[in-house]
Amino acid sequence: xxxxxxxxxxxxxxxxxxxxxxxxxxxxxxxxxxxxxxxxxxxxxxxxxxxxxxxxxxxxxxxxxxxxxxxxxxxxxxxxxxxxxxxxx
Amino acid sequence: xxxxxxxxxxxxxxxxxxxxxxxxxxxxxxxxxxxxxxxxxxxxxxxxxxxxxxxxxxxxxxxxxxxxxxxxxxxxxxxxxxxxxxxxxxxxxxxxxxxxxxxxxxxxxxxxxxxxxxxxxxxxxxxxxxxxxxxxxxxxxxxxxxxxxxxxxxxxxxxxxxxxxxxxxxxxxxxxxxxxxxxxxxxxxxxxxxxxxxxxxxxxxxxxxxxxxxxxxxxxxxxxxxxxxxxxxxxxxxxxxxxxxxxxxxxxxxxxxxxxxxxxxxxxxxxxxxxxxxxxxxxxxxxxxxxxxxxxxxxxxxxxxxxxxxxxxxxxxxxxxx
Ligand SMILES: Cc1ncc(COP(=O)(O)O)c(C=O)c1O
Numbered sequence: 001x002x003x004x005x006x007x008x009x010x011x012x013x014x015x016x017x018x019x020x021x022x023x024x025x026x027x028x029x030x031x032x033x034x035x036x037x038x039x040x041x042x043x044x045x046x047x048x049x050x051x052x053x054x055x056x057x058x059x060x061x062x063x064x065x066x067x068x069x070x071x072x073x074x075x076x077x078x079x080x081x082x083x084x085x086x087x088x089x
Numbered sequence: 090x091x092x093x094x095x096x097x098x099x100x101x102x103x104x105x106x107x108x109x110x111x112x113x114x115x116x117x118x119x120x121x122x123x124x125x126x127x128x129x130x131x132x133x134x135x136x137x138x139x140x141x142x143x144x145x146x147x148x149x150x151x152x153x154x155x156x157x158x159x160x161x162x163x164x165x166x167x168x169x170x171x172x173x174x175x176x177x178x179x180x181x182x183x184x185x186x187x188x189x190x191x192x193x194x195x196x197x198x199x200x201x202x203x204x205x206x207x208x209x210x211x212x213x214x215x216x217x218x219x220x221x222x223x224x225x226x227x228x229x230x231x232x233x234x235x236x237x238x239x240x241x242x243x244x245x246x247x248x249x250x251x252x253x254x255x256x257x258x259x260x261x262x263x264x265x266x267x268x269x270x271x272x273x274x275x276x277x278x279x280x281x282x283x284x285x286x287x288x289x290x291x292x293x294x295x296x297x298x299x300x301x302x303x304x305x306x307x308x309x310x311x312x313x314x315x316x317x318x319x320x321x322x323x324x325x326x327x328x329x330x331x332x333x334x335x336x337x338x339x340x341x342x343x344x345x346x347x348x349x350x351x352x353x354x355x356x357x358x359x360x361x362x363x364x365x366x367x368x369x370x371x372x373x374x375x376x377x378x379x380x381x382x383x384x385x386x387x388x389x390x391x392x393x394x395x396x397x398x399x400x401x402x403x404x405x406x407x408x409x410x411x
Binding site for chain 1: 288
């Protein structure tokens with residue numbers, strides 16, 4: 001079971017959890033399991049089946065777009081992070 | 090008859106008096122930005138020919154963004170009231186543009202500048218801040234701008250020798266726009282502005298400009314622009330319902346709040362670059378998107394919006410090629 005760290009602005013949709021453990025052997029299936037657990041999250045992250053273009057997912061500090069995207073393999077002790085963009089000021 | 094040949098008379102100049110030249114100090118270049126006519130955008134988005142759409146090109150400021158105005162007024166106000174003097178270090182949290190403005194002005198005026206920024210700050214902003222010599226303190230990217238704000242408060246409280254600029258709570262932020270932006274808009278539209286549309290980060294731009302515009306003509310309507318969701322790609326804007334509310338934010342100044350979806354702002358950024366020749370950042374595109382939505386409901390009027398910065402700091406984003 002990998003861990004996904006949730007940024008503050010998305011915590012209202014995860015019952016205020018800052019991290020969620022998920023099933024799935026790839027980034028795509030891990031995110032699918034996350035949004036199955038918390039369906040209200042889905043429209044914030046996905047447009048149809050694709051990740052919205054401003055949503056950045058990091059696997060152990062590396063942007064998954066620079067790895068194999070949704071097909072990137074995820075091990076049980078890996079941590080995924082969903083990174084927000086930077087708000088005003 | 091030929092006129093006599095003009096012979097300039099060269100007189101030796103005193104070496105002690107400063108010559109009368111056109112040279113200016115950096116901070117004199119802040120403000121008085123051009124007002125752009127976005128008529129192609131207006132027509133393409135179905136606005137009536139009697140609705141004008143104009144926008145302030147804030148990247149003409151020397152630091153490249155609208156935030157030069159706020160940073161300059163915050164620094165000048167603090168110098169006047171004695172809370173900031175030479176040799177001191179200024180600290181604040183920032184998403185980038187205010188930090189760039191502080192770093193530029195600090196370098197020009199002899200202050201050290203310490204900035205608290207979320208670690209996922211864009212590579213372009215990071216490179217600019219480093220070029221100006223600012224000291225950077227990084228906070229957890231998962232905590233966003235509010236995490237940086239809390240860390241700046243903590244650091245400032247722990248070290249009273251720092252000047253804490255407090256852009257979210259400092260009235261000198263909105264007063265910059267009350268004193269400059271609003272009056273420029275009034276003059277540049279010959280007093281014909283009917284609607285003002287602007288995004289909100291600290292809310293300084295919207296608060297200050299609207300306060301002054303309402304004094305000049307109480308019938309002018311203010312439309313504040315916000316992201317549609319707390320999780321969005323509209324860098325520079327704040328989702329007020331879920332973020333730490335800025336001390337300077339007064340929601341009663343907005344006659345209307347427009348929410349913008351990130352994908353619509355991206356689309357407008359591409360449209361402005363490709364059909365208007367105006368290459369702007371994401372929050373600028375969001376403001377123009379909202380301004381066209383306001384305009385579609387009007388039969389006649391003059392809409393003015395703010396383009397906080399250019400597209401240069403967003404070149405590493407993927408949406409330009411989508
Ligand atoms: C790109 C961008 N847009 C909009 C804003 C919002 O301006 P204000 O803080 O005056 O509300 C900022 C603030 O830093 C910004 O950097």
